[in-house]
Amino acid sequence: xxxxxxxxxxxxxxxxxxxxxxxxxxxxxxxxxxxxxxxxxxxxxxxxxxxxxxxxxxxxxxxxxxxxxxxxxxxxxxxxxxxxxxxxxxxxxxxxxxxxxxxxxxxxxxxxxxxxxxxxxxxxxxxxxxxxxxxxxxxxxxxxxxxxxxxxxxxxxxxxxxxxxxxxxxxxxxxxxxxxxxxxxxxxxxxxxxxxxxxxxxxxxxxxxxxxxxxxxxxxxxxxxxxxxxxxxxxxxxxxxxxxxxxxxxxxxxxxxxxxxxxxxxxxxxxxxxxxxxxxxxxxxxxxxxxxxxxxxxxxxxxxxxxxxxxxxxxxxxxxxxxxxxxxxxxxxxxxxxxxxxxxxxxxxxxxxxxxxxxxxxxxxxxxxxxxxxxxxxxxxxxxxxxxxxxxxxxxxxxxxxxxxxxxxxxxxxxxxxxxxxxxxxxxxxxxxxxxxxxxxxxxxxxxxxxxxxxxxxxxxxxxxxxxxxxxxxxxxxxxxxxxxxxxxxxxxxxxxxxxxxxxxxxxxxxxxxxxxxxxxxxxxxxxxxxxxxxxxxxxxxxxxxxxxxxxxxxxxxxxxxxxxxxxxxxxxxxxxxxxxxxxxxxxxxxxxxxxxxxxxxxxxxxxxxxxx
Ligand code: ADP
Ligand code: ZN
Numbered sequence: 138x139x140x141x142x143x144x145x146x147x148x149x150x151x152x153x154x155x156x157x158x159x160x161x162x163x164x165x166x167x168x169x170x171x172x173x174x175x176x177x178x179x180x181x182x183x184x185x186x187x188x189x190x191x192x193x194x195x196x197x198x199x200x201x202x203x204x205x206x207x208x209x210x211x212x213x214x215x216x217x218x219x220x221x222x223x224x225x226x227x228x229x230x231x232x233x234x235x236x237x238x239x240x241x242x243x244x245x246x247x248x249x250x251x252x253x254x255x256x257x258x259x260x261x262x263x264x265x266x267x268x269x270x271x272x273x274x275x276x277x278x279x280x281x282x283x284x285x286x287x288x289x290x291x292x293x294x295x296x297x298x299x300x301x302x303x304x305x306x307x308x309x310x311x312x313x314x315x316x317x318x319x320x321x322x323x324x325x326x327x328x329x330x331x332x333x334x335x336x337x338x339x340x341x342x343x344x345x346x347x348x349x350x351x352x353x354x355x356x357x358x359x360x361x362x363x364x365x366x367x368x369x370x371x372x373x374x375x376x377x378x379x380x381x382x383x384x385x386x387x388x389x390x391x392x393x394x395x396x397x398x399x400x401x402x403x404x405x406x407x408x409x410x411x412x413x414x415x416x417x418x419x420x421x422x423x424x425x426x427x428x429x430x431x432x433x434x435x436x437x438x439x440x441x442x443x444x445x446x447x448x449x450x451x452x453x454x455x456x457x458x459x460x461x462x463x464x465x466x467x468x469x470x471x472x473x474x475x476x477x478x479x480x481x482x483x484x485x486x487x488x489x490x491x492x493x494x495x496x497x498x499x500x501x502x503x504x505x506x507x508x509x510x511x512x513x514x515x516x517x518x519x520x521x522x523x524x525x526x527x528x529x530x531x532x533x534x535x536x537x538x539x540x541x542x543x544x545x546x547x548x549x550x551x552x553x554x555x556x557x558x559x560x561x562x563x564x565x566x567x568x569x570x571x572x573x574x575x576x577x578x579x580x581x582x583x584x585x586x587x588x589x590x591x592x593x594x595x596x597x598x599x600x601x602x603x604x605x606x607x608x609x610x611x612x613x614x615x616x617x618x619x620x621x622x623x624x625x626x627x628x629x630x631x632x633x634x635x636x637x638x639x640x641x642x643x644x645x646x647x648x649x650x651x652x653x654x655x656x657x658x659x660x661x662x663x664x665x666x667x668x669x670x671x672x673x674x675x676x677x678x679x680x681x682x683x684x685x686x687x688x689x690x691x692x693x694x695x696x697x698x699x700x701x702x703x704x705x706x707x708x709x710x711x712x713x714x715x716x717x718x719x720x721x722x723x724x725x726x727x728x729x730x731x732x733x734x735x736x737x738x739x740x741x742x743x744x745x746x747x748x749x750x
Pocket of ligand 2: 511512513514515528529530531532533534535536
């Protein structure tokens with residue numbers, strides 16, 4: 138009985154035919170009245186885990202969400218599929234809040250989104266005590282943990298919910314994986330022997346690419362033009378300055394780019410965020426201030442022009458690509474400066490030593506990902522505890538495996554130079570010395586008299602830059618003094634220098650040949666030849682979006698449009714087979730879209746569609 142009813146809600150309301158990941162188990166645990174902790178990668182479909190129970194159960198589900206924009210987006214999405222949802226937060230006027238409360242009291246609402254401070258404030262808590270609460274969902278639950286990366290003080294009080302609503306089951310949802318955060322969440326929320334569900338972190342539709350930095354703007358432009366010429370994306374940079382610079386440069390060469398960082402005026406930020414929500418194609422160049430609350434499912438690429446400080450951050454940021462499950466790219470470039478800059482930032486923060494140690498370790502893992510000569514996805518999943526995965530045959534290292542070479546001798550040359558110059562100089566000077574430069578600094582210090590002077594003059598400067606970076610990334614060379622960025626040797630260097638250990642490094646300049654891309658089940662999904670139809674449907678969607686002042690993906694996401702092209706439905710029943718189409722969308726939009734499809738197929742020579750072979 139329950140099963141059938143759940144599937145019915147899934148199909149009729151949300152337009153999906155099967156549950157994803159652990160959704161099904163999670164929903165059942167919630168309906169059994171258990172406290173539940175659901176861990177699912179970004180884009181995995183966490184919302185359904187409480188939205189479906191909300192519709193199934195009598196009464197109202199409270200959803201605690203950290204951001205007003207997130208709440209608004211969710212409520213908009215739900216209203217579009219015909220679910221009665223509202224939010225109660227500081228963006229509402231007194232009158233609107235009163236009206237909303239009236240609706241809730243009259244039992245006209247299934248889901249109420251609230252902020253953490255809101256729900257714990259005396260008057261709202263009192264109000265909800267008078268209402269039948271079926272379930273409480275805590276979204277972005279990692280915010281309760283100081284160990285996590287987005288700690289929010291107002292989340293720490295959420296444990297009080299158990300005092301206020303002792304008999305209401307709790308579901309906490311997050312995409313943050315590590316064990317410490319997990320324990321923190323269930324302890325702080327005082328969950329009663331929670332059921333924990335962890336879904337795989339694999340994002341099979343994301344293609345990972347990491348390249349060496351040569352000319353970042355040129356590389357970015359080329360990447361966009363080659364892989365995503367008509368797509369929406371996010372470009373992350375470390376600093377505000379760089380965000381501005383890159384946004385201007387991209388615009389100049391014809392990409393629809395806008396900047397986003399905390400230093401912009403509130404209006405400008407809102408405006409750019411708004412454009413990101415509604416424009417058909419937009420590239421937001423941003424610092425990580427642009428992050429939480431991004432719900433757009435058709436972000437086709439996330440590009441990093443600077444290295445994130447940990448794999449957790451990298452995974453969260455890249456996870457914003459392809460939430461609709463269609464092929465997307467996580468592209469990043471990195472260079473020697475990143476390593477130096479990030480290490481320096483870390484070394485000069487006021488944080489205590491134990492924190493620095495953790496942070497340094499996280500950065501080292503990030504660098505190891507960059508230098509990895511094996512499958513990137515495998516590496517990432519192993520980092521999150523999923524070992525034993527096959528090569529993905531899709532990331533850059535799988536598609537064009539880096540050639541490794543015996544770099545022992547070159548590494549020894551650099552290490553000797555660091556040693557002979559007393560381990561007090563930075564990369565620039567060390568390379569000058571081995572390349573036999575007659576710079577004034579070299580001459581003044583009489584470094585032209587050293588045995589290592591000029592031992593590397595047969596190779597260009599870039600060659601040594603790259604080796605040095607790899608040595609630092611792999612921890613064969615350390616930085617001794619942050620102010621002067623002076624290099625020094627360590628235990629690991631001695632293994633190479635004296636211990637006779639061989640060192641293999643990856644040959645640089647990863648060339649990615651697009652034509653070599655193997656077809657995966659994910660790329661196949663999109664395949665149809667009806668590009669004209671797709672454009673026509675997209676135009677219709679845009680017009681509707683403008684008319685209704687809604688983001689276009691809320692009407693239908695790209696996956697739904699592709700599905701229409703593939704299936705070419707002829708009537709309402711067939712239209713219901715399209716991904717993301719439920720009763721409500723069929724009623725709202727069915728006729729309009731069917732008409733366009735019909736017109737298109739009339740002008741087509743014979744072809745096959747569903748049920749017509
Ligand atoms: P997150 O886990 O990041 O909160 P969402 O709940 O926003 O993810 O879901 C991401 C996307 O996946 C949404 O567009 C959602 O409608 C879609 N989705 C969720 N569950 C399913 C499902 N069972 N089948 C197909 N699409 C789904
Ligand atoms: Zn791979």
